[in-house]
Amino acid sequence: MPELRDLYQDIILEHSKRPRNYRALEAANRTVEGYNPLCGDHFTVYLDVEGDHIRDISFQGSGCAISKASASMMTQVVKGKRMQETEELFEKFHHVVTGENGADSNELGKLAAFAGVSEFPVRVKCATLAWHALRAALKGEQHPVSTEE
């Protein structure tokens, strides 16, 4: 049986209480909102992209511990990365939180803390909300991203 501590790992609780890069980004050249209408989670992801390269990233908004910690850790991990790397990282992250075959949390570094989410399927949307917004922003989309589309 899944244990609560698998889901609410210390690093996740810590990030949910003290989210990193939690601010609006003045230099942002891309901004996308992520919204989960079922639970009301709502984040804005700000990006400063130069060419193929994420120069800076931040976020703001409200949501549960899982969605907030995921957004916080995402901003730390992708800052300075290239778009292609970010895309690959999201794919691996998605595999791990959904518990798909071939999921390997070893390649994820501290994002591996979210592996416990796979035991709580209704929380997968929480863990991936900010990532979906990031992805949309990288594709140059501007309309809000919803988990229910």
Added chain:
Amino acid sequence: MTTAANVFRWPEPATQTGFDVHKVRAEFPILARRVKGKPLVYLDNAATTQKPQPVIDALVRYYTAENANIHRGVHTLSELATESYEQARAVVQRFLHAADPSEIVFVRGATEGINLVAQTWGRTHVGSGDEIVISAMEHHSNIVPWQILCEQQGARLRVAPINDDGELLLDELEKLLGPKTKLVAMVHVSNALGTVNPARKVVEMGHRWNARVLLDGAQAVPHTSVDVRGLDCDFYVFSAHKVYGPTGIGVLYGKAELLDAMPPYQGGGDMISSVTFEKTLYNRLPYKFEAGTPHVAGGIGLGAALEYVNAIGIDRIAKHEHQVLACGTERLQAIPELRLIGTAREKAGVLSFVMEGIHPHDVGTILDQEGIAIRTGHHCAQPLMQRFGVPATARASLALYNTMEDIDALAGGLQKVREVFA
């Protein structure tokens, strides 16, 4: 830490009312199951209630021994099915204290009942510049159908505000009413707050301006006795599944003279008395509004559910639930950094709350690990959440089978939530 042992214990209601909650629980088979290895503590009754054995038996009996289409067969089974379905309608009529069974229209649920009124009565009685008045505590199902109607007709939707306890401000409602008001549509008992609205008073206020009044009784019917003639409301809607019946069936009550003058909602079989390609004559009430083969089993199940409630007595149920609610209110208020949302003087069945620094979604997941089912989210009342400045709440909602032990389990679960987030 607060534990069950060192706090004041309310006596089990059985000692006061003769209502035996443990005997009641034994009639709900699902309450015996375990969730996550723990006994199920079901506190999501405002979303849907569990079903007692007599309701399950009625559904099984219908499909086992009576299944047929109704109102059209000459054979025995069709007669039996028709009789059972129409008996259920009569049960609903008596339950709501309506004057006649023809005033009871079976619909899919409260939502469809409201949409029916909006698109039939509304399209013929609400015009450009007219106004529809609702309250700030409405469920989306009593907001959106009126927004659609207003857009279609060029009418205006007005919203009566509430106070910080979640009580309707009657003075403010009064100011919104006037000669342009064609309809007041209001929730009888709020699903998100538990507030019991002064329905009789609201009806009176609307009628003074010759407006019609619709009451959304989805959360009222399971908790209070409803007398549509005493209330003098023009329309009343509720859903069976929130009062121990099946999903997919509900009721629109309307005063006969109003229903009679309304155009049909949907066209099809059963709602006609004769059809030619030139002219169709509609059936009498209530069949004019029941196009197509209805949810026969659902209607029969609803009848069984209301008979079940009648056998226990809605007043005894209300008394029991009030005691559990009072106990729950006290226990939750004792939890540090927990804020109840909805503290009206008149309340039924709902404990909505937020915890400082902890999102309701996380509360819900942690309680689920303890076998405790509550609802988290905006409860289909987003404008209300905005009113209280919260994105969502956690909501424990009661039914007749909930006990003081359920409240103990909830309080213990919330203690666990605080430990996880300590």
